[in-house]
Amino acid sequence: MLTSTSLANHRFKLFGLILSSLGLILFVVLKVLNYSYEEGWEDRIFVINHFIIVFGMVMIMYSSETKDDERVKLIRHSMLKFFFALMICGIMLYVTLTSLESVNGSFYIILYIIEAVLLGYLAAFRLSLRTDPSWIFRQSPANKSRFIVMGTAILFLLGWIIYVVITFKI
Amino acid sequence: MKNTIKVERAKKGLTQADLAEMVGVTRLTIHSIEAGKFKPSVLLAMKIATCFGVTVETLFELEEDD
Numbered sequence: 001m002l003t004s005t006s007l008a009n010h011r012f013k014l015f016g017l018i019l020s021s022l023g024l025i026l027f028v029v030l031k032v033l034n035y036s037y038e039e040g041w042e043d044r045i046f047v048i049n050h051f052i053i054v055f056g057m058v059m060i061m062y063s064s065e066t067k068d069d070e071r072v073k074l075i076r077h078s079m080l081k082f083f084f085a086l087m088i089c090g091i092m093l094y095v096t097l098t099s100l101e102s103v104n105g106s107f108y109i110i111l112y113i114i115e116a117v118l119l120g121y122l123a124a125f126r127l128s129l130r131t132d133p134s135w136i137f138r139q140s141p142a143n144k145s146r147f148i149v150m151g152t153a154i155l156f157l158l159g160w161i162i163y164v165v166i167t168f169k170i
Numbered sequence: 171m172k173n174t175i176k177v178e179r180a181k182k183g184l185t186q187a188d189l190a191e192m193v194g195v196t197r198l199t200i201h202s203i204e205a206g207k208f209k210p211s212v213l214l215a216m217k218i219a220t221c222f223g224v225t226v227e228t229l230f231e232l233e234e235d236d
Contacts, residue, residue, distance in 0.1 A: 069194070070210070071202055072196070072199075132207045132208065
């Protein structure tokens with residue numbers, strides 16, 4: 001479990017929020033204005049922009065609460081486990097889909113998946129602090145969730161191996 | 171796990187916020203413990219019991235499914 005010492009001070013949340021907001025505002029403004037000044041500028045600016053947004057959200061994610069007690073730590077730990085698994089599954093699913101000829105791979109989609117999961121984590125964590133979802137406080141949820149995550153990963157792997165075997169006739 | 175925190179709190183005239191301040195947790199944590207949703211650590215249980223001047227066994231009681 002993450003201890004308070006392994007987290008940044010709660011004041012970093014504000015910096016993270018400012019950073020993410022600035023990145024998001026810049027992203028929207030550039031998109032709306034359809035601004036361009038040289039060939040290929042979009043990729044450079046937008047990738048940096050996405051990194052600013054992700055960095056800001058990670059900063060919020062790893063900042064402690066004003067009063068970081070054991071209940072908050074337990075909620076954070078459970079939420080991080082769930083959303084980390086969700087992010088891996090999302091990226092794996094997308095990478096698997098891009099191996100199909102009809103789907104083109106894009107680095108931006110992976111960034112969007114990461115941003116969506118981080119945003120989902122931040123919203124779910126805030127909500128859980130208020131609502132106390134019972135699945136977090138159950139006595140033995142670890143074994144069940146571990147089984148679900150492992151099962152999903154093995155299913156993905158099996159599906160991918162079958163696809164590769166069929167497609168490339170290995 | 172059943173507990174009598176609410177009763178003990180009423181006896182001492184303490185609010186959830188007062189107790190939370192005394193043991194160094196958030197008010198919502200006290201609320202969750204009282205509602206039986208969150209099971210506190212031994213350390214936190216002992217801190218709460220000390221605040222009321224009772225033993226942990228008096229404050230918390232195991233149930234069949236625990």
